[in-house]
Amino acid sequence: MSMTIHTGTIAHVRGDPFGAEEALEIIEQGALAIDRSGRIGLLGERNAVFEAFPNSEIIDHGNAWLIPGLIDGHLHFPQFYATAGPGNGLLDWLENTVYPAEASFADELFARAAAERFVRHLLACGTTTAMVFGSQFYDANLALFDAAARSGIRLITGMTLMDRNAPPILLRTAEQSLDPVEKLIGLCRTTPRLYYAITPRFALSCSPALLEMCGALLKCHPETYLQTHINETRTETAAVRAAFPRSRHYLDVYDGFGLITERTMLAHSIHTTDAELDRMAEAACAVCHCPTSNAYLGSGLFPLQKHLTRGIRVAMGTDVGAGTQFSVWRELSQAYKVQQLRDCRLDACHLLYLATLGGAKALGLEHEAGSFETGKSADFFVLDYEQDSYLAARLGRCENAMDQLFCLLHLADERHVGATYVHGRLAAPRNRSLP
Ligand SMILES: [Zn+2]
Incomplete structure (x- = not known):
């Protein structure tokens, strides 16, 4: 079967971190295969996905992150x-x-x-x-x-x-x-x-x-x-x-x-x-x-x-x-700060969950959106920090991808959104000036 494969660092939350479920998955050198109907076919390491679906169209997002919509x-x-x-x-x-x-x-x-x-x-x-x-x-x-x-x-x-x-x-x-x-x-x-x-x-x-x-x-x-x-x-x-x-x-x-x-x-x-x-x-x-x-x-x-x-x-x-x-992304940083004032500590996984799978569950749409499970609608955006020299340097100081995500949650905003896809289709291309 022929797919469209997007590559980059991929992060999503698969379970409820507040309920102690195993939740955050980050795949550096990752790939997301999307079928012709706009649904997720496979998420995994780049080479494994390429092997599973040869002859697919590949959209390489370089070092950018792919995050659920x-x-x-x-x-x-x-x-x-x-x-x-x-x-x-x-x-x-x-x-x-x-x-x-x-x-x-x-x-x-x-x-x-x-x-x-x-x-x-x-x-x-x-x-x-x-x-x-x-x-x-x-x-x-x-x-x-x-x-x-x-x-x-x-x-x-x-x-x-x-x-x-x-x-x-x-x-x-x-x-x-x-x-x-x-x-x-x-x-x-x-x-x-x-x-x-x-x-x-x-x-x-x-x-x-x-x-x-x-x-x-x-x-x-x-x-x-x-x-x-x-x-x-x-x-x-x-x-x-x-x-x-x-x-x-x-x-x-x-x-x-x-x-x-x-x-x-x-x-x-x-x-x-x-x-x-x-x-x-x-x-x-x-x-x-x-x-x-x-x-x-x-x-x-x-x-x-x-x-x-x-x-x-x-x-x-x-x-x-x-x-x-x-920007819901910027809202997460604000939520972190407000919850600090209430002695409630949130980590990167909690924050990402609230804006993705947690939101989908709140709306009864978890079967369709919120994470990169096979069969869900391919809704995601591309977070591209490389044009921002401070952010690129700051991420370079992080020890691991989890720390990088935490930095992105506080330091990135809508100006770093390179593209947004809904149901596998490009819905908002890179555009530095917002509509
Ligand atoms: Zn209102």
């Missing part, structure tokens, strides 16, 4: 141009920076151009799978779907739903939301690598009627996901308590409407109580850690260990626009 578990499409906006905490920032930016996606032409750029930007950062809050405007979501389908990126997204506490242009009642959401769910069924996520923004933006509709949709369409925010800041958590006095806690607001399932992704979860954590573990929902955003808005330090000890799946997220960059 990064998984961004949480960011916002209509905040593409809302990065680095001022705000005094979450609620003030939403009102003054975010809602005006999101309203501009009412303009379809603007949204189309933004969607194209958004998807290309993610790919250029090495992200091959992303869970994305879509726009409040149906046509803007169609634009995002089109851009995603053309690029081949794996996208989980849905229309951001809200019916209160924001400018009227962004609000839709449950009745007004139902038809467009159903149409978008239908479109996802027929588009490869596109998945629908029912997306109530957060408890303060949603009336009980809207949350009830979300629960009904989730039940009716079991292939969909649900994404929302939880326990991001203390002010928000107190406001939710006041708005939903009958709920025992923040999680209970969502739980009461059937929104907490193994298909649910909750962003932030910083000020989450033990009772909520126990319920999250029982319901087997996932959580997304967005350390840059949390620092930017002064939200707090995510208690990673408390989630992991209960077996709660955790993904990494950039949370653009509160996050100030699109």
Whole structure:
């Protein structure tokens, strides 16, 4: 059988390092054989792979590293141009920076151009799978779907739903939301690598009627996901308590409407109580850690260990626009620093896991993405440090490949991404200027 074989230093995580599974594999002089359907045929030492598949096309990446495509578990499409906006905490920032930016996606032409750029930007950062809050405007979501389908990126997204506490242009009642959401769910069924996520923004933006509709949709369409925010800041958590006095806690607001399932992704979860954590573990929902955003808005330090000890799946997220960059890779360095402040020590394997296989598991996509197991989709990016003379010299001082990976995790960024492949296809070529 003829394959396409990519060569370089190959690193991936095969198991859960937090569960003491044997996990990190680094193959210097490695090769990755990809079949014609875009799936991984074989990973191994260069010569062994060449021997197994003679007469294959060879793409030699030299000394660059090949890493599984990064998984961004949480960011916002209509905040593409809302990065680095001022705000005094979450609620003030939403009102003054975010809602005006999101309203501009009412303009379809603007949204189309933004969607194209958004998807290309993610790919250029090495992200091959992303869970994305879509726009409040149906046509803007169609634009995002089109851009995603053309690029081949794996996208989980849905229309951001809200019916209160924001400018009227962004609000839709449950009745007004139902038809467009159903149409978008239908479109996802027929588009490869596109998945629908029912997306109530957060408890303060949603009336009980809207949350009830979300629960009904989730039940009716079991292939969909649900994404929302939880326990991001203390002010928000107190406001939710006041708005939903009958709920025992923040999680209970969502739980009461059937929104907490193994298909649910909750962003932030910083000020989450033990009772909520126990319920999250029982319901087997996932959580997304967005350390840059949390620092930017002064939200707090995510208690990673408390989630992991209960077996709660955790993904990494950039949370653009509160996050100030699109690179999940850079987010890992930030996660390392935030967890240091919580006395939680992470090594290179833990970090790489969170952005690859751990993220895939959090999204229920571990059969398809997150590592280089045979049969998975060939999603990866090429990390090329050689043009960076400082980084090349620093890696030269390392004793082994594991130490080099740790350096790369802290010192490399999206400018070192040489190329990104999704399902075996070149989706973002080398380009020093980011889209
Ligand atoms: Zn968010």
